[in-house]
Amino acid sequence: MVTDSYLPTRDGVVTAVITLRKALEDMGHTVFIIAPDPGKEYREEGVIYFRATKFKKYPDYYIPIFPSNKREVIESLNVDVIHIYGVTFMALKALIVSHTTHIPTVMTYVTNVVDALRFYSPLPLPLPMQEKLAWIYIRNILKRPSCIIALTPESLKEFDQNGIRPKRTEVIPIGIDIRHFVEGLDGSEIRKRYGLENNRVVIHVGRVSYEKNIPQAVDAMRFMPEDVRLMIVGKGPALEDLKKHVQDSGLSDRVIFTGFVSDEELPLHYAASDVVVSASRFETQGLTIVEAMACGIPAACAAGRAFLDVIKDGYNGYLFGEAPEDCAEALKKCLDEKEALMPGIRATAVEYSTDTVGKKLTALYESVCSKKE
Secondary structure: OEEOOOOOOOOHHHHHHHHHHHHHHHOOOOOOOEEEOOOOOOOOOOOEEEOOEEOOOOOOOEEOOOOOOHHHHHHHHOOOOEEEEOOOHHHHHHHHHHHHHOOOEEEEEOOOHHHHHHHHOOOOOOHHHHHHHHHHHHHHHOOOOOEEEEOOHHHHHHHHHOOOOOOOEEEOOOOEOOOOOOOOOOOHHHHHHOOOOOOEEEEEEOOOOHHHOHHHHHHHHHHOOOOEEEEEEOOOOOHHHHHHHHHHOOOOOOEEEEEOOOOOOHHHHHHOOOEEEEOOOOOOOOHHHHHHHHOOOOEEEEOOOOHHHHOOEOOOEEEEOOOHHHHHHHHHHHHHOHHHHHHHHHHHHHHOEHHHHHHHHHHHHHHHHHHHO
């Protein structure tokens, strides 16, 4: 697995790599991780690193812009498949190695980088020009791997709309460990920690970044019953601006910021909640939404991109439009109909389990390897 981001960075890509590595190893496969070097204080034993520097626009990310002995490193591992996560520097290194060694590659298309340009691009060019150039780049890079893995069918529609023509596509979501994220956990200590014993709780989990559109979820609290609180779990570049928005909106008593939460405690935070929310229209899957469902809570999500596939109204949650009132209405429905939604919530969690995803990935790896032979 060659990835653009890895620990100490925390995002959906990192979660996917860690989770799927364990799932594949449990099935008997050998998995190596190759990632940008975050510095010796953050290095993890067993991970192979390429020299990198901090990304100034987003300090939690590291970019491997330096030359590396990538071919020698990957050839020495004697791997059958290179699985790429991301479309930037590490992806280019992996594709160069594949071209010279003929090791087949598959790429999981995790992030729509075009949407992120307006927030994080370091280039002094007009945004429309940057977006045009980015699509040219993406069209070219996505036609090179043996297969592009989309996380939802909605991503495949975007490929068609933007002239992306991969050699082959498969829809395989990022899996979740349904042995870790389970129903019936006791979240009472978490509620006590944040003074939420007598409240109903809406939880938002993930990077606190601008593209996540978290202010819509905050503003929805103005239209919710007085006993409802919003718990925002995570950290990121938009955190201070979001805290200021909460304060300026007069909602400081309705919104709790927990900061970063460990993997061990995250299921307990879901268990302390009654509904999970995401107002993002940026997601290619929305991993935390499925984690929350595995813990037995319904989801209210923005009607855009991946959530159009993941969320089915009245089945496992509700979709909402662009106004805060729309978000609040979906949240109220989830709170009122939680028991009726439970069968759909449970079925969705199983569909995204690492066991299911691991089997699909294994079949894909075998397929691209057989074509190589």
